[in-house]
Structures are given as C-alpha cells and as structure tokens.
Amino acid sequence: MHAHLVFTPKCRRGPFTDEILSRCEEIMRDVCADFGAEPHEFNGEKDHVYLLVHYPPEIALSRLVGSFRGVSARRLRQEFLDHIRRYLWGDDYSGSAPG
Secondary structure, eight states: OEEEEEEOOTTOSOOOOHHHHHHHHHHHHHHHHHHTOEEEEEEEETTEEEEEEEOOTTSOHHHHHHHHHHHHHHHHHHHSHHHHHTTOBTTBSSOOOOO
16 A cells, blocks of 8 residues: 655644754654555655655554654654744644634
C-alpha cells in the first residue's frame, strides 16, 4: 500500500526550521520502522511536511497516521519547546484562539 501524506500544524503559522524538519524526518523513519513501513520520500517547508510511505496492507492507515502525528508532535515539542512555544496559542497545536 502507498500513501502520500501532508502534515500541517493546525495553526499553519510556519514553525518548522531546517533543524526541526531534519529531526521530524528521523522521527517519521522511526515510526515507519515500528510499523514495518518504508518511507520513500520526505520533504517539508516552514508550514507543512510531505511524506510518501509504503506500508503493509494489514496496517490501518489511520493507525499509522495517528502515530506519525502523535509521536512527532510529542518529540518535537520536547526537543524544541522554546522555538515551538512561539507558534502555539495556549499549550497545544489546537489552533484555538486565545480567549
């Protein structure tokens, strides 16, 4: 099975730097390894990330995507909190306006 995925932070405010994109690629490769999937292409810009992945048919795409999102968000936030905090509204990526 093949999937072309595009990930964006909900606020689309451009939090990704070259360093963060590089680390994000490493994290997504780790997630792929956990699922027996193969990342074939990774690319990103300051407000989104592209991933072309080949994955086994017995893996639900929703589970794979959920792991990409959850693991990458958690690890990037742990490692780059000072930078990412500038792009958050509140304490998460929810995109909710402060109120």
